[in-house]
Amino acid sequence: MLDQTIYKKIRHIEIRSHKAVNQLFAGEYHSVFKGQGLEFYEVREYVPGDDIRLIDWNVSARLGSLYVKKFIEERQQSIILCVDVSASQDFGSQKLNKNEVAAEIAAVLAFSAIKNNDLVGLLMFSDRIEKYIPPKRGRCHVLLVIKEILSFKRQGKKTDMVQALRYLSRVNKKSSVLFVISDFLAQGYEQPISILSKKHDLIPVIIKDRMEKQLPELPMVCFEDPESGELMEVDLRDEKLRKAYNEASANELINLRRFFRSLKLDHLELESDGEYAAALNRFFKTRERRIAH
Numbered sequence: 001m002l003d004q005t006i007y008k009k010i011r012h013i014e015i016r017s018h019k020a021v022n023q024l025f026a027g028e029y030h031s032v033f034k035g036q037g038l039e040f041y042e043v044r045e046y047v048p049g050d051d052i053r054l055i056d057w058n059v060s061a062r063l064g065s066l067y068v069k070k071f072i073e074e075r076q077q078s079i080i081l082c083v084d085v086s087a088s089q090d091f092g093s094q095k096l097n098k099n100e101v102a103a104e105i106a107a108v109l110a111f112s113a114i115k116n117n118d119l120v121g122l123l124m125f126s127d128r129i130e131k132y133i134p135p136k137r138g139r140c141h142v143l144l145v146i147k148e149i150l151s152f153k154r155q156g157k158k159t160d161m162v163q164a165l166r167y168l169s170r171v172n173k174k175s176s177v178l179f180v181i182s183d184f185l186a187q188g189y190e191q192p193i194s195i196l197s198k199k200h201d202l203i204p205v206i207i208k209d210r211m212e213k214q215l216p217e218l219p220m221v222c223f224e225d226p227e228s229g230e231l232m233e234v235d236l237r238d239e240k241l242r243k244a245y246n247e248a249s250a251n252e253l254i255n256l257r258r259f260f261r262s263l264k265l266d267h268l269e270l271e272s273d274g275e276y277a278a279a280l281n282r283f284f285k286t287r288e289r290r291i292a293h
């Protein structure tokens with residue numbers, strides 16, 4: 001039986017997600033996430049100029065004249081939500097923590113997918129594979145995915161994105177749309193992302209808290225590393241310290257963007273303030289324009 005707090009969160013996310021899907025993305029999903037291949041539709045008689053490689057020799061022999069195969073775009077596809085559930089995702093100085101933002105973003109993407117009759121799957125990872133739910137369709141399945149993100153009790157605290165991406169490569173052979181939702185506070189993931197992006201439509205979703213990007217001026221603050229448990233007291237009135245941290249954080253984000261651009265990957269950047277609708281809308285429209293050209 002669901003905990004009442006989790007149930008209320010799921011209901012809240014479902015309402016917010018439906019509103020975002022209906023208001024912002026109606027009609028855009030099809031053009032932004034096109035089918036990943038072709039599927040057989042029917043055969044028709046051969047006419048001069050047809051590609052001879054499309055001749056169906058079995059049908060032609062049976063009917064006594066040449067017939068070619070006709071294909072249509074394969075619309076139904078799998079959307080895989082690869083969600084970082086390591087301890088660093090619990091951090092939040094704004095309205096929501098990063099884990100809650102991940103759940104809401106996953107919900108918007110999942111509800112958009114099932115409106116188009118696509119399948120939705122989930123992979124949650126920390127320093128291990130925490131949970132894998134194979135792609136299925138339907139509202140009940142989407143609500144299960146959201147419940148798992150919100151209520152799942154992790155076994156590991158640290159982050160191993162490399163293992164998660166390699167696991168995805170093994171279990172998901174069909175070309176799919178992969179959303180990797182994380183703060184990307186990880187190491188060594190560049191090569192696995194590069195390999196996966198050659199077969200799949202891989203879209204990184206970077207979630208950062210505002211305080212991770214720029215430290216405020218505050219008196220002595222005790223920070224805890226959520227993955228190691230290490231405690232550190234820091235005086236945020238120290239201007240040099242804040243400047244050094246802010247510059248390092250900005251450079252980290254610049255390098256991340258540069259890496260994704262080098263692979264020609266569309267990526268999405270969000271803050272854990274709960275105001276993701278405008279950023280998602282910009283992402284969808286930018287991607288739609290790029291695909292159209």
